Amino acid sequence: MKLVDKSCVEFTNVLASKAAVPGGGGAAALVGALGTALGGMVCNLTIGKKKYAQYEEEVKQILDKTEKVQKCFLKMVDDDAEEFLPLSRAYGMPSNTEEEKAEKDKVLQEALKNACSVPIEIVRTSYEAIKLHEALVDRGSKLAISDVGVGVQCLRTALISGQLNVIINISMIQDQDYVARVKDEVDQLVEDGTKIADKVYKQVEAVLLK
Numbered sequence: 001m002k003l004v005d006k007s008c009v010e011f012t013n014v015l016a017s018k019a020a021v022p023g024g025g026g027a028a029a030l031v032g033a034l035g036t037a038l039g040g041m042v043c044n045l046t047i048g049k050k051k052y053a054q055y056e057e058e059v060k061q062i063l064d065k066t067e068k069v070q071k072c073f074l075k076m077v078d079d080d081a082e083e084f085l086p087l088s089r090a091y092g093m094p095s096n097t098e099e100e101k102a103e104k105d106k107v108l109q110e111a112l113k114n115a116c117s118v119p120i121e122i123v124r125t126s127y128e129a130i131k132l133h134e135a136l137v138d139r140g141s142k143l144a145i146s147d148v149g150v151g152v153q154c155l156r157t158a159l160i161s162g163q164l165n166v167i168i169n170i171s172m173i174q175d176q177d178y179v180a181r182v183k184d185e186v187d188q189l190v191e192d193g194t195k196i197a198d199k200v201y202k203q204v205e206a207v208l209l210k
Contacts, residue, residue: 028161035154122162149204
């Protein structure tokens, strides 16, 4: 059974257990899916309302994008688990001889890069979804404005959590060119994404406190 096909209770229980997966990466992807789903909900509550007719087409486009992004996040819950298991096995490889050490290091370096791939994508996708909430905050139904705020905060968490999962992997990668490229991209997305998320949250808060 895929992780995303488990019930909320089952997923939470296995997350809390000693099982190798899911871990922080899978949790980050799930939080991203939930944040994106909240944006989709706001779109659905806005479409068809006369008060927001001028934004109808834009909101429909945002909804279409949220549905695609949500599916990407859910896929990454299981993708992250699939990429982590080889890394977990690599750590357990024997290293008693020089040959074993060399083979373990080779396998480990490849597994670390593969394990990095999903968290990097979580950061990219979180940024994309945060931008969708930025577009929605002024166009969505004000009756659901708090859900834009909750959604963007979930995505802010997913963004930063993805970054943490990148950091823990690249800290052991020896390919410094790869490390530099990944770090530059991820750090910039997180810096820009958190600023946008904070701006959106303040817009939501301002509406609620009027």
